[in-house]
Amino acid sequence: MQDVQRKIREEAKKLLAARSVDLIIGFEEASLPLRASPVFIHNEDDVEALVWNCFCENNLATYLTKVAGRKVAVVAKGCDSRSIVALIVEGQIKREEIIVIGIPCQGMVDRRKIEKEVQGEILEAGEKNDEVSVRGDDFEGVFKKEDYLYPSCRTCEYHSPVISDILIGEKIKENTELDEYAETIEYEKKSINERREYFGREMGKCIRCYACRQACPMCYCEECFVDNSYPKWIEKGLDLSDLAAWHIMRAYHQAGRCVDCGSCERACPMEVNLRFLTRKINKEVKDYFDFETGLDIKAPPPLTTFSPDDRQDFIHSGEESTGESRGD
Amino acid sequence: MKEREPKILAFLCNWCSYAGADLAGVSRIQYPPNVRVIRVPCSSRINPFFIVKALQQGIDGVLVAGCHPGDCHYISGNYVARRKFAIIKSFLEYIGIEKDRVQFAWISAAEGLRFAEVIKEVTEKVRGLGPIRKWGKIRRV
Ligand code: SF4
Ligand code: SF4
Ligand code: SF4
Ligand code: FES
Numbered sequence: 001m002q003d004v005q006r007k008i009r010e011e012a013k014k015l016l017a018a019r020s021v022d023l024i025i026g027f028e029e030a031s032l033p034l035r036a037s038p039v040f041i042h043n044e045d046d047v048e049a050l051v052w053n054c055f056c057e058n059n060l061a062t063y064l065t066k067v068a069g070r071k072v073a074v075v076a077k078g079c080d081s082r083s084i085v086a087l088i089v090e091g092q093i094k095r096e097e098i099i100v101i102g103i104p105c106q107g108m109v110d111r112r113k114i115e116k117e118v119q120g121e122i123l124e125a126g127e128k129n130d131e132v133s134v135r136g137d138d139f140e141g142v143f144k145k146e147d148y149l150y151p152s153c154r155t156c157e158y159h160s161p162v163i164s165d166i167l168i169g170e171k172i173k174e175n176t177e178l179d180e181y182a183e184t185i186e187y188e189k190k191s192i193n194e195r196r197e198y199f200g201r202e203m204g205k206c207i208r209c210y211a212c213r214q215a216c217p218m219c220y221c222e223e224c225f226v227d228n229s230y231p232k233w234i235e236k237g238l239d240l241s242d243l244a245a246w247h248i249m250r251a252y253h254q255a256g257r258c259v260d261c262g263s264c265e266r267a268c269p270m271e272v273n274l275r276f277l278t279r280k281i282n283k284e285v286k287d288y289f290d291f292e293t294g295l296d297i298k299a300p301p302p303l304t305t306f307s308p309d310d311r312q313d314f315i316h317s318g319e320e321s322t323g324e325s326r327g328d
Numbered sequence: 329m330k331e332r333e334p335k336i337l338a339f340l341c342n343w344c345s346y347a348g349a350d351l352a353g354v355s356r357i358q359y360p361p362n363v364r365v366i367r368v369p370c371s372s373r374i375n376p377f378f379i380v381k382a383l384q385q386g387i388d389g390v391l392v393a394g395c396h397p398g399d400c401h402y403i404s405g406n407y408v409a410r411r412k413f414a415i416i417k418s419f420l421e422y423i424g425i426e427k428d429r430v431q432f433a434w435i436s437a438a439e440g441l442r443f444a445e446v447i448k449e450v451t452e453k454v455r456g457l458g459p460i461r462k463w464g465k466i467r468r469v
Contacts, residue, residue: 187422188422192421192424192426193424194424195422195423195424196423196424196425196461197424198424199423199424200424200463200464225377233377233381234384239464240463240464241384241462241463241464242384243463243464244384244423244463245377245380245381245384248380248419248420248423249376249377249380251419252376252415252416252419255412255415277419277423280418280419280422281415281419284414284415284418284419285415288411288414288415289411302411303408303411303412303415304408305408305411306404306407306408306410306411307407308397308398308407310407310410310411310414311414312397312410312414314413314414314417314418314432315410315413315432315433315434316431316432316433316434316446316449317396317433317434318396318433318434318435318439318442
């Protein structure tokens with residue numbers, strides 16, 4: 001980790017010194033323990049602020065749409081790099097304006113899970129090899145990283161960046177053996193009442209702060225449907241049916257676009273289980289269209305295209321129609 | 329107490345399904361009066377939010393109908409729409425909305441009889457499910 005951090009600083013310094021980029025987006029030490037903050041570095045003298053550790057949990061691709069038009073280098077984990085590809089495919093950023101400093105990622109540590117293990121406030125935290133150590137006023141604790149990874153990191157297939165201009169660290173093999181959607185499939189088996197209940201309970205926690213949206217690289221809309229006032233799609237309050245509508249549509253808007261980085265969920269102050277929605281969407285996109293987001297810079301987003309042979313077993317098509325193109 | 333009649337909202341594409349409904353009408357084919365029709369230019373005009381919004385507002389079932397594949401007035405509108413429909417349909421079922429509450433059909437301008445049959449089928453299925461249960465209270469607009 002120290003090694004990776006040193007190299008990030010070196011590369012950043014080189015890029016800024018050579019004026020190859022105007023800006024480096026990376027992570028710096030945060031003011032709170034168990035966290036790292038996104039940082040924007042313009043000056044080669046400031047590169048020492050850059051850090052790399054198991055708390056670098058934000059998806060930095062989120063900032064790219066905000067600095068489009070400038071030459072930017074960005075530190076990217078596997079998931080961040082897939083979001084970068086997705087943004088390029090959607091025409092939001094230009095490949096030639098971005099230098100990807102790719103870092104094969106070992107997984108990020110779930111700060112809330114650790115916080116729940118200790119009594120009292122954690123005042124200091126550090127990372128050493130495979131462990132995270134924490135300290136508070138009258139306690140200390142050491143946790144094995146592997147047992148405290150974020151759920152999204154535990155089901156991550158692509159730890160290594162899918163695109164990079166500078167790669168720091170050893171590539172990690174793709175984990176395609178993983179039964180990625182096991183949990184989603186389990187959930188599908190529950191009764192309709194159980195599913196409805198759980199969804200209502202979970203979304204009922206939402207306070208509509210929209211942090212999930214702000215954290216997501218794909219929620220770059222200038223005006224989100226939820227903020228529209230003409231037409232006003234949904235009411236502004238906390239009526240459960242409005243919360244449901246917000247979450248159904250937010251998740252739906254991610255179809256073919258979500259990389260399951262988990263940033264939305266981490267940003268949520270109410271710990272709403274958001275990935276349980278987006279993962280279902282991702283699973284359907286994979287089942288129906290054989291598509292995974294952010295792997296191929298040439299593949300169009302699945303909902304912007306079609307195949308005449310797309311499955312349509314869910315549509316009443318009448319006996320006369322076989323689902324194939326008729327009469328042309 | 330008598331069960332409330334199910335309310336069904338049908339989004340019909342102007343060029344095929346709406347004409348199919350019209351044909352059913354002029355041919356005096358009987359079908360259940362539970363359906364309220366909204367005419368749209370093409371099935372691809374349907375933002376899945378229309379469906380969600382209808383259910384949120386207390387509609388018991390939604391039918392979306394458009395031209396058969398290959399027959400869309402705008403060439404590929406229904407192909408693109410089909411992809412959106414596939415995702416929203418599975419997703420709504422996943423979060424606990426019975427699958428028969430949201431149905432899709434291809435109905436041509438010549439299929440007046442079929443239009444009536446689809447409406448019958450959808451109405452019966454939705455009736456079987458009973459009135460839609462609301463998440464929390466709803467406001468009437
Ligand atoms: S929820 Fe939808 S409309 Fe809102 S910002 Fe995200 S993608 Fe855009
Ligand atoms: S919806 Fe959540 S998990 Fe998916 S890309 Fe956006 S932030 Fe990442
Ligand atoms: S971050 Fe959480 S509480 Fe805020 S809008 Fe998203 S789900 Fe709701
Ligand atoms: S015009 Fe009927 S589906 Fe496009």
